[in-house]
Amino acid sequence: DIQMTQSPSSLSASVGDRVTITCRASQSISIHLNWYQQKPGKAPKLLIHGTSSLESGVPSRFSGSGSGPDFTLTISSLQPEDFATYYCQQSYNPPLTFGGGTKVEIK
Amino acid sequence: EVQLVESGGGLVQPGRSLRLSCTASGFTFDDYAMHWVRQVPGQGLEWVSGISWNSGSIGYADSVKGRFTLSRDNAKNSVYLHMTSLRAEDTALYYCARERQQLALYDAFHMWGQGTMVTVSS
Numbered sequence: 001d002i003q004m005t006q007s008p009s010s011l012s013a014s015v016g017d018r019v020t021i022t023c024r025a026s027q028s029i030s031i032h033l034n035w036y037q038q039k040p041g042k043a044p045k046l047l048i049h050g051t052s053s054l055e056s057g058v059p060s061r062f063s064g065s066g067s068g069p070d071f072t073l074t075i076s077s078l079q080p081e082d083f084a085t086y087y088c089q090q091s092y093n094p095p096l097t098f099g100g101g102t103k104v105e106i107k
Numbered sequence: 108e109v110q111l112v113e114s115g116g117g118l119v120q121p122g123r124s125l126r127l128s129c130t131a132s133g134f135t136f137d138d139y140a141m142h143w144v145r146q147v148p149g150q151g152l153e154w155v156s157g158i159s160w161n162s163g164s165i166g167y168a169d170s171v172k173g174r175f176t177l178s179r180d181n182a183k184n185s186v187y188l189h190m191t192s193l194r195a196e197d198t199a200l201y202y203c204a205r206e207r208q209q210l211a212l213y214d215a216f217h218m219w220g221q222g223t224m225v226t227v228s229s
Contacts, residue, residue: 001169034215036152043202043222044144044152049215087152091213094166096142096154 002026002090006099012107019075021102023088025068032092033071035064038101039084047086048073078104109133109218111203116223119193127188127223129203137161137181138209142216143188145199145225155201158186159212166213171197193227200224 003026013019023033031051036044046055048064051071061076075082083106088099115127129141142157156167156177165177171190179186186203200222207217 032213036216038152043219044216045219046207046215046217049207055217089152089154089215091215094154094157094213095168096157096213098152098154101151 001095002029002093002097004088004090004097004099006088006102008102009100010103010105012105013078014107015078015080017078017107019078019082019104021073021086021088021104023066023071023073023099025071025090028068029090029092030068032090033064033066034089034091035062035073036087036089037082037084038087044087049091075104111205111218111220113201113203113220113223116201116225118226118228120229121194121227123193124189124191125193125225127190127201127203127225129186129188129220131184131186131205134205135209136184140206140212140214141179141186142204142206143177143186144202144204144216144219145197146202146222147199153199156188157212160210164212190225193225195227198225198227 005024033051035048038044052064063074085101085103143155158165158177174192176189202222203220204216205218206214208214
C-alpha cells in the first residue's frame with residue numbers, strides 16, 4: 001500500500017499569512033495527488049486534483065505543486081474561512097490512501 | 108439538486124451485519140465510479156471501497172476485505188455497502204463519494220454525501 005505522510009499535523013497562523021502543507025508519498029504516484037478541505041461537522045470538499053488543478057469555484061489563493069514524492073498545498077493569504085483540516089490523497093492505486101490531516105488553527 | 112444521500116447506519120452488535128445505501132440525484136449516476144470513505148469522529152479519513160461505473164472493478168481496503176461487499180444498482184441510482192462480521196473498530200461516520208471524472212476509476216472525489224454513522228457496540 002502507498003503511505004501518505006502529511007506535515008505538519010497542525011499549525012497556527014494569522015489571517016493574511018502564507019501557509020504551506022506538505023504530503024510525501026511512499027512510492028511513485030505520478031501526479032495523482034488530491035487535496036481536500038474539511039470543516040467541523042461537514043463532509044470533505046475537493047480543492048485540488050491531479051497535483052495542481054484547481055477545482056471550479058475554489059479561490060485562487062489555493063494552489064498545489066509537486067513532482068513526487070513530495071507535494072505541497074499552499075494558501076497564499078489565509079482567510080478566516082480557511083481555518084479547517086486539510087487532507088491529501090493519492091488516487092494512483094488502490095487502496096486510495098489519505099494523509100493524516102493538517103489542522104489549520106487561528107493564531 | 109445534485110446530491111448523495113446515505114442511509115442505513117445505526118447501532119449494531121459486534122459480529123452482526125449492516126447494509127449502507129447511498130442514493131444519488133441530479134447527475135447521470137451510471138457514468139461515475141462511487142466510493143465509501145469512513146471517519147472515526149475526531150480522526151482522519153480512511154478509504155473503504157470503490158466500484159467502477161459498470162461494476163466491472165471493485166476495490167477494498169485491507170481492513171474490510173472479506174467482510175464488506177460493495178455493489179451498485181444503476182437503475183436505482185444507488186450504491187450499497189454490505190458490512191458483515193462488524194467490529195468495534197468499524198465504528199465511524201461513513202461517507203459516500205462520487206469521482207470527478209466520468210467513466211473513470213480511481214480519481215479524485217468531487218462530491219460527498221453528509222455521511223451515516225455506524226456504531227458497533229454490545
